[in-house]
Amino acid sequence: MSKRRGTPKPAPGEAGGLQRVQSSYGAVKNHHGARAPEAEMARTKSSVLPRGSKPGPELSELQQQAMRLTDFVLLGNQDAGIELAKLAKMEGMAVLYGDAGWTDPPRSTSALAQISEAASARDVGTRVHGLVAQKLLSQYAGPGFEPELLVLLSHLMNEHGVLFHKAKPVREAATELLTPITTKIRPAAVPLALAPLYDGVSSRKWEIQAGALSAIGRLVKSKKTKVGVARELRSVIPVVSDQMSCTKLQVAELAVETMREVCGVCGNKDLAPFVEQIIGSVISPDVVGSCVHALASTVLVQQVDAPALAVVEPLLLRALSLNQTAMRRKVAVVVSNLASMVESALDAAPFVVRVLPALRASLERLSDLEAKSVTATAIQNLEQSEITLSRYGVLSQSAVEGVLCEICTAHQVPAIETPVVEFVAGMCCGLVGARAFEEKPWVECILPFLEVESDEVAKRVCVGVLESCSFKAVRRESAADLEEEGEDLCNCEFSLAYAAKTLATNTRLHLKKGKRYGLCGANGCGKSTLLRAIADGQLEGFPPPNELRAIHLEQDTQAIDSELTLLEFVFAEPMCGGLARERVVAFLCELGFGDLNSDSAGSNPGSAGEANLGAHVGLSLIHI
Numbered sequence: 001m002s003k004r005r006g007t008p009k010p011a012p013g014e015a016g017g018l019q020r021v022q023s024s025y026g027a028v029k030n031h032h033g034a035r036a037p038e039a040e041m042a043r044t045k046s047s048v049l050p051r052g053s054k055p056g057p058e059l060s061e062l063q064q065q066a067m068r069l070t071d072f073v074l075l076g077n078q079d080a081g082i083e084l085a086k087l088a089k090m091e092g093m094a095v096l097y098g099d100a101g102w103t104d105p106p107r108s109t110s111a112l113a114q115i116s117e118a119a120s121a122r123d124v125g126t127r128v129h130g131l132v133a134q135k136l137l138s139q140y141a142g143p144g145f146e147p148e149l150l151v152l153l154s155h156l157m158n159e160h161g162v163l164f165h166k167a168k169p170v171r172e173a174a175t176e177l178l179t180p181i182t183t184k185i186r187p188a189a190v191p192l193a194l195a196p197l198y199d200g201v202s203s204r205k206w207e208i209q210a211g212a213l214s215a216i217g218r219l220v221k222s223k224k225t226k227v228g229v230a231r232e233l234r235s236v237i238p239v240v241s242d243q244m245s246c247t248k249l250q251v252a253e254l255a256v257e258t259m260r261e262v263c264g265v266c267g268n269k270d271l272a273p274f275v276e277q278i279i280g281s282v283i284s285p286d287v288v289g290s291c292v293h294a295l296a297s298t299v300l301v302q303q304v305d306a307p308a309l310a311v312v313e314p315l316l317l318r319a320l321s322l323n324q325t326a327m328r329r330k331v332a333v334v335v336s337n338l339a340s341m342v343e344s345a346l347d348a349a350p351f352v353v354r355v356l357p358a359l360r361a362s363l364e365r366l367s368d369l370e371a372k373s374v375t376a377t378a379i380q381n382l383e384q385s386e387i388t389l390s391r392y393g394v395l396s397q398s399a400v401e402g403v404l405c406e407i408c409t410a411h412q413v414p415a416i417e418t419p420v421v422e423f424v425a426g427m428c429c430g431l432v433g434a435r436a437f438e439e440k441p442w443v444e445c446i447l448p449f450l451e452v453e454s455d456e457v458a459k460r461v462c463v464g465v466l467e468s469c470s471f472k473a474v475r476r477e478s479a480a481d482l483e484e485e486g487e488d489l490c491n492c493e494f495s496l497a498y499a500a501k502t503l504a505t506n507t508r509l510h511l512k513k514g515k516r517y518g519l520c521g522a523n524g525c526g527k528s529t530l531l532r533a534i535a536d537g538q539l540e541g542f543p544p545p546n547e548l549r550a551i552h553l554e555q556d557t558q559a560i561d562s563e564l565t566l567l568e569f570v571f572a573e574p575m576c577g578g579l580a581r582e583r584v585v586a587f588l589c590e591l592g593f594g595d596l597n598s599d600s601a602g603s604n605p606g607s608a609g610e611a612n613l614g615a616h617v618g619l620s621l622i623h624i
Contacts, residue, residue, distance in 0.1 A: 062087070063111070066095040070111040073133045074118050074126065081133050084111065085140035093144040093417060112148070119155075124167045131162065131173035138180035143448040147423035149181045150192055153215075156181075157200035157208060164207035171207070178211060182218040182225070188445035189423070190219060190228025191430035198239050206248040213254045216240065220261045230265045231434040233310035234350040237262060241282045241314055256283075268308040270300050278315045285318070289327060292319045296330040296337075304341040309350040312338065320358045328362045329371040332378040335359065339381040346392075346435045348385035356382045393473050395432050400425040400469060404446075406495070407464040414451050424449055428465065432473045442466040468495070486512035489548055492541030496530060503529060509542070549575055566593060 066087060072080035088096050096112040115137070118130030134152055137145055155161055162174040185193050200212030216236065219225045229236065240262055243255035256279065263275045277291040292315065312334070319331045335355060342348050359379050366372045404425055408416070416424075427445040431437070443462045452458045490511040496504040503526035511517065519527050533539045535552030542548075551573060570576055570584055 060095075062091050062095045066111040067114070070114050070133070073136070074114065074129045076125075076129050076132075078132065078136060081136035082140055084133075085137045085142075085145075088137070088144065089140065089142035093141075093420075097417070119162075124170060127162070127165075127167075128169050128173045131170070131177055135173070135177045135180055138177070138184055143186075144417075144420065146184065146186065146189065147419040149185060150189070150196070150423070152177065153181050153193060154196040154199075157196045157203070157212060159203055159205055159208065161208065163211045164205045175211065178215050179218070182215050183222060185219075185225060186427075186445060186448075187225055187228035188427040188431060188441055190225050191232055191433070192423075192426045193219070194232055194236065198235075201239050201243060206246075206251050209243065209246070209248070209251045210254055213240065213243065213251070213258045217254075217258045217261050220258070220265055226265055229262070230267075230307045231430075231436065233262065233265065233307045234313070234353070237310055237314060244279075244282050263311050266305075266307040266311045268302055268304065268311075270298065270302050270304075271308055271311060275311070278311065281315050281318055285322075288315065288319050288322065291315055292327060292330050292334065296333045298337075300337055300341050302341070303343050304338050304347070305343075306347040306350055309338060309342075309348065313350050313355060316355055317358055320355075320362050325366060325368050325371050328366060329368070329374050331362075332359065332371070332375040335378040336374070336381055339378070339385070342385070345385040345388035348382060349389060349435070351382055352386045352389055356386060391474055392435055395429055395469060395473055397422070397425050397429055399472065400428045400432070403468045403472070404428070404465055407461055407468065408450075411452070411457055411461050411464075413457075413461060416449060416451075420449050428469055432469055437466065437470045439463065439466060486514055489513050490543055492539075494540045494542070496526060496533060496539070509539075545575065551576065 066084060069080045069084040069087065073084055097110050115130055115133045118126050119134055121127050121130065138149060138152070156163055156174060156178060162170050165171050165174070182193070194216070197212045197215055200208045200215075203209055203212070216229075219229050237259070240255055240259050243251055244259060246252045246255060259279050259282075260275065263278065264272075274291060274295060277287055277294070280287040281291050295312070295315075316331050316334060319327050322328075335351065339348065339351070356379065359375055359382070363372060363375045363379065366375060401421055404421065424446055428442070431441055431445070439462070442465065443459070446462045446465060447458050450458045450461060452461070488510070490509055493508050494504065495507070519530070521527050530539075531552055534542055535550045537545060537550075542550075551570075564572065566588065567581070567584065570588070571579075571581075576584065
């Protein structure tokens with residue numbers, strides 16, 4: 001899979017598709033809905049296209065059509081914006097990425113670049129039209145435009161952005177743009193969207209802070225993105241809670257409202273009655289004691305997961321910061337009670353990262369033996385989860401991109417645009433970080449961006465990326481051999497694919513000198529393909545020929561070789577030409593080919609074809 005912004009694929013009837021778009025938008029309407037007179041249309045075009053400026057010859061017809069629609073949408077015609085978004089959805093995002101230049105005078109090289117320039121123009125009207133165009137693309141352009149949503153969100157959260165523009169129409173257009181961005185994002189992309197929102201919450205401009213908090217609130221309210229927010233509560237709650245004491249009243253009130261919505265995501269009925277007290281403890285330290293006391297005396301019935309622990313975490317950290325022995329003991333009791341209700345050790349991640357270090361620091365300061373005993377028990381419970389979590393690593397974006405490219409190439413998936421590759425890889429990184437290795441979220445974040453003929457191939461790609469990423473993310477200790485003695489010939493991990501079928505993914509091959517190994521498997525599982533890959537030096541991680549020489553005896557010999565003697569057949573192999581005859585004869589005798597040094601064997605020790613019938617398929621490894 002190549003990472004590039006390719007030209008639109010010549011879909012069947014491309015000219016017909018272009019004609020269809022032109023016919024549906026042949027009579028251009030102005031922003032009031034009335035049909036524009038011919039003179040007005042001519043004036044409009046002349047004002048947008050400078051004299052002598054026209055599309056370069058390298059632009060496709062669809063890209064030129066996108067440029068013409070862009071001209072009209074930037075004049076305030078929203079119908080043109082909808083048509084442009086539908087064109088991108090139907091023909092692919094490449095229609096917005098024009099890589100060709102324009103004739104003199106110079107002009108933007110793509111429809112998307114023109115819209116971006118308009119959204120940052122000094123003129124208020126042009127800027128509003130650019131923001132409206134971005135909103136229409138966000139609403140109607142489909143999944144292919146989702147990577148651009150993150151770019152737009154970063155621009156809105158920029159301190160030089162438009163959320164605090166002095167012109168009211170610009171501010172309103174920017175606020176309206178936030179809505180489709182937060183509603184069209186998919187659950188797996190929530191961590192990617194939260195990163196610029198965190199920057200906005202910590203901005204020095206209160207307008208940006210309010211916009212970021214509102215966007216987080218919309219992510220929580222949406223049924224589509226609520227699951228993604230729940231996975232990230234550990235990072236969301238501290239960011240939002242910090243603004244609850246903001247000196248700007250509008251921001252503080254909005255932070256309290258957002259915090260209430262965020263805490264409601266956990267869905268734990270046992271903790272629901274304490275949500276208001278937990279929120280109040282962030283603002284008023286006087287509420288901390290009563291809330292912790294109530295939690296310590298609560299009988300927990302429902303299983304506790306990561307979102308529930310993330311909700312309680314700020315309260316417990318606040319209580320541990322108080323220099324009170326009784327309070328620290330109650331916190332330890334609460335932690336033990338919650339840890340006992342955690343089904344999976346992976347769900348304890350919020351406590352392991354921040355609460356566990358705080359408990360260890362509290363244990364060092366305690367002098368009361370009974371309080372120290374309770375705290376030590378809580379620490380011991382969390383340390384079990386810490387051991388499990390230590391087995392999981394974090395994959396870099398480039399590593400996931402490599403996995404995605406490898407799997408897609410093996411299944412002959414058509415080329416995907418570079419922004420889409422980066423977007424999908426970012427979502428997969430978020431799933432790895434959240435230890436979400438269920439199949440459903442991975443299919444949801446990969447499948448919509450694949451252009452394949454069958455659902456079965458698309459499903460194999462999604463599962464292949466999941467299995468490869470989960471394997472790479474888990475730190476495994478090398479398993480000891482049943483017989484540990486002997487020198488290693490090979491100890492490597494490899495992946496193997498044939499045509500569009502993945503045969504092995506991150507599989508370990510450990511061979512020792514002097515051992516004989518049998519390769520068993522059903523027909524078509526890849527036994528011969530593996531042996532051939534080893535012999536041809538194509539297996540990743542396998543020692544090179546100057547260290548370990550591999551000789552593959554094929555299942556069927558060519559007819560031209562059938563009359564050769566066994567020794568002649570071996571020495572016909574280029575890699576064996578420099579070997580001593582005595583060494584080869586001794587090695588073949590060890591494999592059971594008889595006494596090749598006898599007179600009868602020397603004269604005609606059997607043809608290569610006859611020897612092959614007994615061996616069927618074989619691979620010999622000679623340590624150099």
